[in-house]
Structures are given as structure tokens and as C-alpha cells.
Amino acid sequence: MPLHARIEAAVAAAIADGQSGSPPPRLASALQYAVTPGGARIRPTILLSVALACGDRRPALADAAAAALELIHCASLVHDDLPMFDDADVRRGKPSVHRAYSEPLALLTGDSLIVMAFDVLARAAVHDCAAAVELIRILAARTGMPGGICAGQGWESEAAVDLSAYHRAKTGALFIAATQMGAVAAGQEAEPWEELGARIGEAFQVADDLRDALYDSETLGKPAGQDAIHARPNAVAALGVQGAIRRLNDILAGAIASIPSCPGEAMLAAMVRKTAERLTPVAPVRARA
């Protein structure tokens, strides 16, 4: 089965479990809304690519890990779009969850998706209890405090920001979770896979900065120019457009160099290159005023 089909099936199965019995109908609908359409599913794709590169010894565990990671990512988008954070009306080309439903339902959707992510991994313990618990520990570390995406978002409420901790937690954390969870689901050690995830995360951050600075809202499918509006650090502001593109390519070369020795090493390098092509803004981009 192609990766995207595995990911969609795993996410759909998790959401279906959360809608069984007689749940409150609007919240049940909002859960479904928050995870579709899928978009690139870039984090679970990386996760499954690493699992495959390591032999994909327990596909059911890898699928659960992919679904759990994507549920956390979707939860973070729903919460980040709320008026108290980015106040984004649009996400993936359609109204954000709080615009389509309500702020209370958006908050509960995020909370429910977080819980569901850990439940999906706990269910997968039937395949390998110790591995499932390690997957839960990795996902928790990269989601909550002190070093996960919650911590990353928390840095935005500080007067003095530790920029390296900020970027590592805000954008890097779920990419590190992706590479480490893929390895663990396939029976490998997590630790050697941290650097690849961290470097993909850095590349993603620079690419996101480029898109935020260069694209309009219609192309992005979400509000553009948010970094300038919220006075957030941005690689384009620091390095210029060409400098940021050079930086992106340097990081991706480092990412490829960091891939641990494994049967699917060449395939993973190709995946990183493909991700790079997808991430790098192609000319001509329209500069906003």
C-alpha cells in the first residue's frame, strides 16, 4: 500500500473510534473536519519512510505511530489558529475549525485529538508493549513540556526568547518525533535518528519562513506575512531570499549526511531530496508589498 494510503487509513480508523457510540455530534464532526483534507501529511510520511528504511518489521505499530503523530500535528494547528494565538480564519484552504464550528469546539477538538493520539499508541501495544510505550514517551516528549511543541508555543509568551530552544521545540520537535518513532516502530534505537529529524525540522522552518514572506494568503491556504505581523524571527528577514534558499539547501545536505546506516539509506536520501523540492519556493514567487 502506498504511504499516503496507509496514513489516511490509520488516521481515519482513529477518528472513527472517537466517533463510536453516541458522542456529541458537532464535536464528532469537528474532529473529522480537523484532520481532512490531509494535505502533504509530511510528518507521518517521514515516519513511515524511516520505518521502511529500517525494514518496517511491525507495520501495524508504524501505522499507529504515523496516525498518532498526525493527530498531534492537527491538534496543534487547531489550537494555534485560535484568536488567542494566530487568529487564522483559513487553514488548508477552508475555514479554520473555530470559524467553521466555534472556539469552544475548536479547543475541545484539539484536546480530544491529543488524547486520541496517545490512545492509538496504547491500542498498538498488543503488537509490542515495550515499543508502544517508547513511542508514547517520544511523542509526549516532543508534544508537551519542557521541550515539545507546547513549549515552543510557550516561548512566544516570553519577553526574552531562547531562539534555539524556541525553533527546536516549535518546529523541530515533531520532525524528531517522526524519525525516532519510525525507527522505534521498526525495532531500532531512537537516539541515532534525532539528528535527521532535527535537520529536517530546521529545513522546514526556513522553508516556512520563505513561504510566509513570499507567498500570498491564497497560495498558502492560510494567512501570509504572519511573522512580520507578530514580530517573530524569520530567516528571510535575517538572510534575504537568496541567503535563506542557500541556507535551506545546506541544511538538507546535512540532513542527508546524518542518515544512520540502514538498509533503506539511499531511499531515505531520495525522500529528503524530494521533500526539499517540495519545500523550496519555486520562482517566480510574487513578493507582497
Add this chain to the structure above:
Amino acid sequence: MPLHARIEAAVAAAIADGQSGSPPPRLASALQYAVTPGGARIRPTILLSVALACGDRRPALADAAAAALELIHCASLVHDDLPMFDDADVRRGKPSVHRAYSEPLALLTGDSLIVMAFDVLARAAVHDCAAAVELIRILAARTGMPGGICAGQGWESEAAVDLSAYHRAKTGALFIAATQMGAVAAGQEAEPWEELGARIGEAFQVADDLRDALYDSETLGKPAGQDAIHARPNAVAALGVQGAIRRLNDILAGAIASIPSCPGEAMLAAMVRKTAERLTPVAPVRARA
């Protein structure tokens, strides 16, 4: 060690883990603020009481379960106090988290506490992997969708409310988690313990209705009269004060009758009676205008 000391130590250890390294300082501070002062810690007290009644075979697992349950309860209070829900300025006699910090930090505090709860249980897997996973599954079922406290809160966004599903999820869920997690942490089956949790939850709901209707905000330590303001169902409105007190006592008698056979059966019955005394508003209460 007395139960309250076990609970405080377990909660404090979890929060300390979430503040290690270099987390964003204000969010780290908000986590601590959200879980103190402890108040009655009624859910983890029930959990540990059940574990003790069942022999408390793995105290470290029971302590982890108690901490995880209390972290979820505190997360729900922080999110429920937000302006989009109860808009509560005061909680446990001090400013609510969003008043003391900010709305973004309150949302992130709740998210971080949810993640931390599952991480605490995953850490405890070193004592018994299968039991830790079952604890995670129970806590997830009683926290998220379709039947946990998120679902309970979700019912408040519905035009037509399934009242029984609403109360079971909104108030009952974490009491069922308390009795079932206590039993599982001590190596017993979860299922026979559902009814005791459900009945304590019902009793708590009626007691909460009585307090909300009869007490002023100063006595409650949080805004009073919220059910009338938000047009939520309330046992006092339906049965009158004396009727609601009779109903509370009937439910507690049923709770005691439902206690499964175990070494600490008599101790548990005494715990339920003591909970009843603590819950039942004592005369004279001051009726609000």
C-alpha cells in the same frame, strides 16, 4: 505515607519533570500554579483508596495513576475556566490561570498537563507494561472522545442534549477512571469497578448542583450560580433543596452497595460515607438572591 502525601509527591514529581532543562519560564510557572494548592484531590484519593482496598500490589503504579488522573482534572479546570467556556476569574480561591498568566498560556498549560498525564503512565510501565497500557487506555477513554470529559463539555455545544450521556461524560467519567485505575494498578480487573465510580460521579454532580445553587462565590472559591446563568440542568432546580439532598443520600447508598468484594470493602464503604459528609452542604447555607 498518608494518601494526601502520596498524591502531592506524585503530582509534584510529574510537574518537576515538565520543568527540567530550559523550558519557557512563564509556562513552567503556570504548570505549577495550575496544580496547587491541591484542594481535596478527591479523584486521586478515591483511586488510591480502591488500590489499597485491593491490596495496593504496585504502589508506584498506583501513585503514577493518581498523579495522571489529577493532572487531567487540573487541565480540565484550566480549560473550562477560559472565557470561551465558564469565563471564571477565580479558582480554588485564587485567580484562574488565564487571569494570572494569559489565555494563550492557560491553553498551553492545559495541553501540557494532558500530555504529561500520559507520559507519567508511560514512565510507570517499567513496573508492569501491560498494566500501564491499560491505565493509559482507561484514562484516554474517560478524558477524550467519544465518552470522556471532552465529550461531556462538547454536549454543551449541542442544541439537543443527551442528558444522561452529558452527565456521565462531564462529571462521571473521571470518577469511573478513579475506581477502575485504582483496581488495575493493584492488579485487579477494571470492569467490576465501573458502577462505584459512576455512582460517586452522580453523587458529586448532585452535590455540585447543591453548592452551585446555595453557596456564594466566596464560599465556593469560584463563581456561583453558573448553572442558572448558563441554563445548565441542575438537580436543585428539578427536585428542590431537600429533594436533591435525599437524592444524594440514595445515590451514595447505592455506591456503597456496588463495591465489589475485596479485602478493603469496609474501608471503602467508610471512604464513600466520608466523601458524602464532605460533599453534602451543611446547614445553614446562605441562599443567594
